[in-house]
Amino acid sequence: MESERSLAPAVTRAAAILDVLAEQRGQAVGLAELARRLGAAKSSVSNICNALVDSGLLRRTPEGFGLGRRLVGYAEAYLAGVDIVREFQDVCRSRGASVDETVQLAVLSEAGLEVVYLARRDGRRPVVLASQIGRPLPATTTATGKAMLAELSAPELAARLEGAAPLPRLTQRSITDAGELRRDLAAVRDRGYALDEGETVEGLLCLAATVPGTASRGQAAAVSFTGLAAGFSARRQEERAAELRALARELGARMGAPDAG
Structure with missing residues (x-):
């Protein structure tokens, strides 16, 4: 898998998680589905998702994980430039x-x-x-x-x-x-x-x-x-x-x- 060949596999996998959630247009995705889509172990995906939740880049919902509000600030900063x-x-x-x-x-x-x-x-x-x-x-x-x-x-x-x-x-x-x-x-x-x-x-x-x-x-x-x-x-x-x-x-x-x- 590409993330395994990366110099920073966790970062590469975090980006892949964000890509999957962005494709859902606001709908949350469960941990098992994320792991399946990424071809990765649930424990590994869970650790990365929890870290992203702590940083505000993801939010936890009853259905799984969704994009976090902190991304809005990043988007606004990008568009301003x-x-x-x-x-x-x-x-x-x-x-x-x-x-x-x-x-x-x-x-x-x-x-x-x-x-x-x-x-x-x-x-x-x-x-x-x-x-x-x-x-x-x-x-x-x-x-x-x-x-x-x-x-x-x-x-x-x-x-x-x-x-x-x-x-x-x-x-x-x-x-x-x-x-x-x-x-x-x-x-x-x-x-x-x-x-x-x-x-x-x-x-x-x-x-x-x-x-x-x-x-x-x-x-x-x-x-x-x-x-x-x-x-x-x-x-x-x-x-x-x-x-x-x-x-x-x-x-x-x-x-x-x-x-x-």
């Missing part, structure tokens, strides 16, 4: 993301209908974009904005749309009607990613997906691929959308999203 722009750049480098398209990271304003771009990486075929780092753009015309708007609750979306009619028009393709926007956002939810088909800049196609977990941390974020619309066949669009969603999940995992990765 995470820089989403740095992680975005690291993820793009590690994945070799979008050799052709421009990759961007944007956040949704706390209120209203604007997105602000935080970072970008130009692809092998750079394009002229309306977005600039730090410059706000309408969330209703951009793929990143629509991806994030699609995840809002109906009351929050209604509050943001109140008094916004007509919606901004950047090109002839821009959606200016709230009802049409709602239909488009429903399509985003069904599709799993958002599209800007020449709505911000004519001739460009942009695909965007939200970064899991960022909305719950206080500010939703999304990533996008942008290229010339003529270069996107239906098959390529689906291939790039799959890569985009994978990139978003990896970034979400780095930001601490529990279900990403």
